[in-house]
Amino acid sequence: MRLILALCLSLLAFPALAVQPDEVLPDPALEARARAISQLLRCPVCQGENIDDSNADISRDLRLLVRERLVAGDSDDAVIDFVVERYGEFVLFEPRATGSNLVLWLAGPGMLLLGGIAAFAFLRRRSKQPTEALSAEEEARLKEILKE
Amino acid sequence: MISELGHFALVLALAVAVVQAVVPLIGAQKRWSGWMAVADPAAVVQFVLIAVAFGALTWAFVTSDFSLRLVVLNSHTDKPMLYKVSGVWGNHEGSLLLWVLILAAYGSAAALFGGNLPATLKARVLSVQGMIGVAFLAFLLFTSNPFLRLAEPPLNGDDLNPLLQDPGLAFHPPFLYLGYVGLSMAFSFAVAALIEGRVDAAWARWVRPWTLAAWIFLTIGIALGSWWAYYELGWGGFWFWDPVENASFMPWLFAAALLHSAIVVEKRESLKAWTILLSILAFGFSLIGTFIVRSGVITSVHAFANDPERGVFILMILGVFMGGALTLFAARAGAMEAKGIFAMVSRESALVVNNLLLAVAAFVVFVGTIWPLVAEMLWDRKLSVGAPFFDAAFSPFMIGLAVLLPIGAMMPWKRAEVGRVIRQLIPALILAVACGLLAWALETGRSAVGPVAAALGAWLVFGALTDLWARTGRGAVGGRLQRLGRLPRADWGRVTAHAGLGVTMIAVGAMNAWATEIIKVVQVGESFPLHGYEVTLNKVEQVEGPNYLSTMAEMAVRRDGREVAVLYPEKRVYPVQAMPTTEAALDYGFFRDIYLVIGDPQDNGGWAIRGYWKPLANWLWIGAALMALGGLLSLSDRRYRVAAGAARRAANPVAAE
Numbered sequence: 001m002r003l004i005l006a007l008c009l010s011l012l013a014f015p016a017l018a019v020q021p022d023e024v025l026p027d028p029a030l031e032a033r034a035r036a037i038s039q040l041l042r043c044p045v046c047q048g049e050n051i052d053d054s055n056a057d058i059s060r061d062l063r064l065l066v067r068e069r070l071v072a073g074d075s076d077d078a079v080i081d082f083v084v085e086r087y088g089e090f091v092l093f094e095p096r097a098t099g100s101n102l103v104l105w106l107a108g109p110g111m112l113l114l115g116g117i118a119a120f121a122f123l124r125r126r127s128k129q130p131t132e133a134l135s136a137e138e139e140a141r142l143k144e145i146l147k148e
Numbered sequence: 149m150i151s152e153l154g155h156f157a158l159v160l161a162l163a164v165a166v167v168q169a170v171v172p173l174i175g176a177q178k179r180w181s182g183w184m185a186v187a188d189p190a191a192v193v194q195f196v197l198i199a200v201a202f203g204a205l206t207w208a209f210v211t212s213d214f215s216l217r218l219v220v221l222n223s224h225t226d227k228p229m230l231y232k233v234s235g236v237w238g239n240h241e242g243s244l245l246l247w248v249l250i251l252a253a254y255g256s257a258a259a260l261f262g263g264n265l266p267a268t269l270k271a272r273v274l275s276v277q278g279m280i281g282v283a284f285l286a287f288l289l290f291t292s293n294p295f296l297r298l299a300e301p302p303l304n305g306d307d308l309n310p311l312l313q314d315p316g317l318a319f320h321p322p323f324l325y326l327g328y329v330g331l332s333m334a335f336s337f338a339v340a341a342l343i344e345g346r347v348d349a350a351w352a353r354w355v356r357p358w359t360l361a362a363w364i365f366l367t368i369g370i371a372l373g374s375w376w377a378y379y380e381l382g383w384g385g386f387w388f389w390d391p392v393e394n395a396s397f398m399p400w401l402f403a404a405a406l407l408h409s410a411i412v413v414e415k416r417e418s419l420k421a422w423t424i425l426l427s428i429l430a431f432g433f434s435l436i437g438t439f440i441v442r443s444g445v446i447t448s449v450h451a452f453a454n455d456p457e458r459g460v461f462i463l464m465i466l467g468v469f470m471g472g473a474l475t476l477f478a479a480r481a482g483a484m485e486a487k488g489i490f491a492m493v494s495r496e497s498a499l500v501v502n503n504l505l506l507a508v509a510a511f512v513v514f515v516g517t518i519w520p521l522v523a524e525m526l527w528d529r530k531l532s533v534g535a536p537f538f539d540a541a542f543s544p545f546m547i548g549l550a551v552l553l554p555i556g557a558m559m560p561w562k563r564a565e566v567g568r569v570i571r572q573l574i575p576a577l578i579l580a581v582a583c584g585l586l587a588w589a590l591e592t593g594r595s596a597v598g599p600v601a602a603a604l605g606a607w608l609v610f611g612a613l614t615d616l617w618a619r620t621g622r623g624a625v626g627g628r629l630q631r632l633g634r635l636p637r638a639d640w641g642r643v644t645a646h647a648g649l650g651v652t653m654i655a656v657g658a659m660n661a662w663a664t665e666i667i668k669v670v671q672v673g674e675s676f677p678l679h680g681y682e683v684t685l686n687k688v689e690q691v692e693g694p695n696y697l698s699t700m701a702e703m704a705v706r707r708d709g710r711e712v713a714v715l716y717p718e719k720r721v722y723p724v725q726a727m728p729t730t731e732a733a734l735d736y737g738f739f740r741d742i743y744l745v746i747g748d749p750q751d752n753g754g755w756a757i758r759g760y761w762k763p764l765a766n767w768l769w770i771g772a773a774l775m776a777l778g779g780l781l782s783l784s785d786r787r788y789r790v791a792a793g794a795a796r797r798a799a800n801p802v803a804a805e
Contacts, residue, residue, distance in 0.1 A: 039536070042534060094540070095519070108515070124492070126488070
């Protein structure tokens, strides 16, 4: 049984778990920056995972690439630009607020503004309205209720 | 044979649903009480038939009937019984069957407990409920039949995705569906009210319990899913802004908004048209969620294009129901005249602001979720929208909500004075700021997220307590304490839910700002420090589970030389699906979780180990549980029970006749 078990285990390819000990940079400040950048980059072959969490080989390559650039002295933005240049804006989890993406970024504030104006207009109307007098029908009903 | 019975019951259910959709609607229009009365038995019979079908499918899974295609694809004889049963809804066809089962359950509940509803309204509500049933039963039967047989049954099945073989996830879909589908009741009530042309306080009182129930289930469902992700995926993330998560989060936000606006209709006969619109949108987003999850459209437009049948069908259902309801709304909303008059500063306006923030927040989630799709269709741009976007674009609304909530919750109806409310809240404000400063002083990094979240969360919790205390009125402390117990459950519910939101916020901030991580190669017998604890890798061994093989480590966690816990993180392989999973081992604590994961063996004989210290992780689920409990308390409030009691009293004479 042991043998079969060992055989089964060896037959199955284990994917590596996210960030591996051998990837970690000796300089903690640089490593922290690498981790922060990794969380902004999407694994190109996974379903919505960032490269920091992903087990895919390409994510490991990208993590190593990010660290390589950081060690070479690139700024955070330069590293991200470097990756986006090679893999396209698909890998960017936070779309850049340029061109048509402005719609995405302004959707919330714009909607808040529109909704705010509508809500304000509504509230003003409600607060300005004089209390309505009862209609004749309601008056009669009120009398009926009071009599009971 | 049993499967064929199930299939047949499903076909019958469709026929009954058609009757339920058509006959009561005509009856209500023509005031024929006989026709209207068809709705009740139809709703109950539809539920019983679908329950038979669901039972048949469950039987097939439990007995591992591999002549059924669905069982082959999702089950295996070695699988533990719990997962054989949860395998029923762990796939497209079965989960849709669960969807219609819950839909019919709500419908029959309305039929059985809706005795106090006016006959025409009840008939119309059940008719709309029947229409939704027709649509989804047709979808199930024509595109996703769970009872398909195989000509040559294999000896064993393909097993369920191992990630899904987990107690947390076994119950996640049913709760989520109870929530999604519960919102169909609000939708049916809204459409029925539009047809009737009448929305009043009584209507809101009938709608609110259903919405509350749906919201409670959604809260529990989302929390279960988040908890599962936290312990199962292996790095302690609890929310990823994944399209599937967003699909459940949007209806939650809308349901939360609806809960609050329905109060205004109930108490003040205002905000009627908006409440109707919210009811429609809340269910609309449930349908959108179903579409997103079931069509695969978000993962890739191409996956959708390759197998468009199901996606197009759901899109048609969505179009028909939303188009129909919104057209009806446009035609009739003008008739919903608001009655209440209130000042610019009042509880009413506070609730309007609440609705504005929740609705816009949900809209942001929606735009972010579909943006990659839009960009690809319109400009052929392949882009991603992920956590960094949502953190930046969504959080401000939640912060705004948290700042305003305690003030708004304490405002009286009609007219309020901000100064008076704030004066009452000064102690809460001081405590909140103190909590923020304390967090600032204690933290090692200089992150703003942690202290801000701590202050906001504390503001919500202490604000809720102030709210509760203020409800006891004036006088001696003793008298007020006595009155505390006699407060309506709705008050307790509101306060509990608001405090729960605060607790959740504190936890989110703490987890994002202060969690620490260590990634290391560790030799057997070696120790390493983890945020004040000392963790030792005692041994690593191979273990065999019922349907998996496992590499299990034994790790001792010590603090100041004293053993705190012995944890057994695992790496499992499920041979049938050839899929490895990580089973993190956690030591749950009130203030922190210790979270250990074992990785690959290294060349030098050591093991890759990941350890996390997660501050206040449990507060996430405690906060969610408090929110759900608050909803439950509110649901059990006297005014709803009185309504239910009235129904019973009304029913008795009928029985005596």
